[in-house]
Amino acid sequence: MENRTTQLAALTRLFSAAVFREMAKKGRSALFRRLVAETDLSDRCGTKATVGDAFDSAFNILKIAGQRDEYVYRAAISHKILMGRHSLRTASMLNEFRAGSCKADLVILNGTATVYEIKSERDSLARLANQVENYKRVFAKVNVIASDAHVDEILDTVPDDVGVMCLSKRYQITTVREAVDCPERICPLTVLESLRAAEALAILKALGISAPQVPNTQRHASLRVLFADLDPATLHVEMVRTLKQTRNLAPLDDLVRELPVSLQAAALSIPVRHTDHSRLVEAVHTPMRAAMAWS
Structure with a gap:
């Protein structure tokens, strides 16, 4: 049981920002190698497997009901x-994304703003x-x-107006x-x-x-005065339109297509410089035999 718990912890950490960013920055990841060594992924993948194949194999284990963590849910929604x-x-x-005193797990902006709060098998509902x-x-849905x-x-x-999936x-x-x-129902000041x-x-x-023509030290207070008078529904429309422009994911489209399915959610949620995209893709296509020598 202890060995299984250790393996699951290692598999979960494979999808961490630390591994993803290290591969993007260096084209390799010593942390990836160490985590794989704590699992049986090398045996599962076969002799011709790549790093991407190892991630897919790890994800297939993690998405089994009963041991799924937040990343599995993020991937499903993505x-x-x-x-x-x-x-x-x-x-x-x-x-x-900040919403009042909380941070929303994941929000999708299309015609409206829809928030998805994830409660995995490992989470409490407290x-x-x-x-x-x-x-x-902050969000319409x-x-x-x-x-x-x-x-x-x-x-x-x-409440009954909250969706359950x-x-x-x-x-x-x-x-x-x-x-x-x-x-x-949204609150302009919270937005x-x-x-x-x-x-x-x-x-x-x-x-x-x-826009208020005031010193930077006074700008937020001036914005609060203006936002307090906004119609919530009208504000929501403009919030969605603006955030779709400022938080645009279209530049990641090519990167996502070149990554294994298991890593696509990471690419959409972990910021990586555009100049590092090719290095990340190269790391993912590295044969596992070579990756196990990463340092």
Whole structure:
């Protein structure tokens, strides 16, 4: 049991930002080699396997119901919703986006802003009610996605306007209850606190409101005065339009296509310089025999 727990921990860490960024920066990852050595991936993959094959093999183990972590859920949403129903050129995705006193796991921007709060098998529901209330102040649609084991308790915990989704044992997303699209309920001041200053100014400009001509030290207070008077639904439309431009994922389209399926969610959530993209792709295509000598 202890050995299995150690292996699962190593497999989970393979998809960490540390490994991803190290491969992008150096074209190799000593951490990847050390983590693989703690598992049986080399035996599973075969003699002709690449680093990408090893990541796919690790992901196939991690996505088995009962041991799935947050990354597995992020990958499911990325593949089945962002790239399955939409595309990187028409929609965008935000990771760890501030919403009141919380950070939203994942937000998809298309015609509206939809937040997905992930509750994996490893998560508690203790903070869920508070998280949902904070999300309603920023996003028109709120969803909670979880495993079968959590669904009934989530339905009892969150209001009826919150959507509930299930990642099944077969790695399929099903909708248990549809989320209500309600931009009228958002709080303009909470939205302001979620935005970069340049994004807030762009929204005001789009609404025909002149930016405050004040020193930088006074700018936030002036923005609060202006945002407090905005119509929530109108603000939501401009927030979505602005964030789709400022947090645009289209430049990652080529990179995502060149990575194994298991790493595509990482590419969409872990910032990597464009100049490092080719180095990352080269590392992923490295034969495992060579990768096990990485230092």
